[in-house]
Amino acid sequence: MEWLHRNSRRHRPPIPHVSRDIPLVVADVRAEADDVVSLRLVAPDGAPLPAWHPGAHLDVLLPSGRLRQYSLCGDPGDHRSYRIAVRRIADGGGGSREIHDEIRTGGRITARGPRNAFPFVTAPxxxxxxxxxxxxxxxxxxxxxxxxxxxxxxxxxxxxxxxxxxxxxxxxxxxxxxxxxxxxxxxxxxxxxxxxxxxxxxxxxxxxxxxxxxxxxxxxxxxxxxxxxxxxxFSAPPVVDGRPFTVELARTGRVLRVPADRSALEVIADQVPGTAYSCRQGFCGTCRVRVLSGQVDHRDRVLTDAERGEHMTICVSRASGHLVVDL
The missing domain is CATH 3.40.50.80 (Nucleotide-binding domain of ferredoxin-NADP reductase (FNR) module)
Incomplete structure (x- = not known):
């Protein structure tokens, strides 16, 4: 049995890569209120899209490479299109401005999901x-x-x-x-x-x-x-029970102090513009970084126990003392 098991693995075909990306075409851009537009998104070939339930959102990968989360606000019974709505945030991270200023009917974006971190329960x-x-x-x-x-x-x-x-x-x-x-x-x-x-x-x-x-x-x-x-x-939660710590960016040797009331992401992004992030609430994993040394106080809702052995989400997770990350 041991011989058969070893040799059966040797001839097993490789596991194919499964892409979670959903290519979408912007079928319509519509003004819904002051500084708010909605986007109706469809598959390029008009095929049905993955089902969703109220409270779900899409991870939207914009042409610039920014990744943002937007709640689905259309009809879950409509399997041919998604609808999201975006308010322009003038002093935000740039995702809303990109949608308002650059996304037009016929444009293409990529989505992942739908995912639901805000499930709707049945009640009378x-x-x-x-x-x-x-x-x-x-x-x-x-x-x-x-x-x-x-x-x-x-x-x-x-x-x-x-x-x-x-x-x-x-x-x-x-x-x-x-x-x-x-x-x-x-x-x-x-x-x-x-x-x-x-x-x-x-x-x-x-x-x-x-x-x-x-x-x-x-x-x-x-x-x-x-x-x-x-x-x-839709914004970062306040830090609860935070204690100050230091984070060292291994690629440059720069050491940054993270105050008790700020996240590591905020402090790092001040010094390293372009630091990847999206939800700022610990559920999307966009800001995940590899931890080289230090004790992490994990506060996310996305990493597995195995992943937490080597990574952290810098938007919500913290540390005790000194932390070194691969940035």
């Missing part, structure tokens, strides 16, 4: 809370809740009516269940308690938007009628 009652572009993962959830006959409410808040995308689509679901709440019409941003007042009894809350809004909802939850909260943010 929901409250959906979205801030600005945070409506993108929420919109398909509200559609599905309505289709299932659930008791649901939705609040979409932002600076001005003109800054809020997909308002017409939201109102078309059920105007009595949707509250479009621009700050300019009320004078001040809404509070977490005000947002949660809209929740049906024992509702599951889905919240996506800027960190202050999510924080306000989280703090107000214990006094609300809602029973559970799921949230997703």
């Amino acid at each position: 009652r929901y409250l959906f809370v979205a801030g600005g572009i945070g409506i993108t993962p929420i919109l398909p959830m509200a559609r599905l809740a309505a289709a299932r006959g659930a008791d649901w409410r939705l609040v979409h808040t932002g600076r001005t009516p003109e800054s809020l995308p997909f308002s017409d689509e939201l109102r078309a679901l059920d105007p009595d269940r949707v509250w479009i709440r621009p700050d300019t019409e009320y004078g001040i941003p809404t509070s977490g308690a005000d947002l949660l007042e809209q929740a049906p009894e024992d509702a599951v809350v889905y919240c996506c938007g800027p960190i202050p809004m999510i924080t306000a909802v989280r703090l107000a939850l214990p006094g609300a009628r809602a029973s559970a909260l799921h949230w997703e943010r």
Whole structure:
């Protein structure tokens, strides 16, 4: 048996490389709000695309080489196209500006996924809370809740009516269940308690938007009628229980100090423009680097235990003392 096993491996064909890339053509670019455009993406040959569920996103590889995550905000039942929406961030990392300024109908991009880090659970009652572009993962959830006959409410808040995308689509679901709440019409941003007042009894809350809004909802939850909260943010989370450490970039010998309230990615990117990153939340793996020495405090949601033996994600993971990485 041992002889047969050895020789069977010798003649086994090599495992082929499986590409996870999905080539896509931009079928339509559409203005949805101030500084927000949506892209409808299709396969070059019109073939069906991989299925997805509400809360899913695409890893989008732009022509420049930048990799970014964008929530799918179209219809999961449409297997021939994807829709994403992007707000221009003038002082961001350049991905949104590239889409707004350079991507046109007929252009080509590459996607990976769909992947879901914000899964939609089945429940009898929901409250959906979205801030600005945070409506993108929420919109398909509200559609599905309505289709299932659930008791649901939705609040979409932002600076001005003109800054809020997909308002017409939201109102078309059920105007009595949707509250479009621009700050300019009320004078001040809404509070977490005000947002949660809209929740049906024992509702599951889905919240996506800027960190202050999510924080306000989280703090107000214990006094609300809602029973559970799921949230997703589009920006880097604050560092929790951070301690300062140093990181040495082995290729140059440069030693950088990482303060308790900043990530290694932020500090490294200040000194090494072009450092690869995308989600800044530890789930995509774009910023993964090889660790040459040091003790890592792993805080990601993407690396396996075996991978953590040699790598770390510098967007969220930290270290004790001195760390040397292959950069």
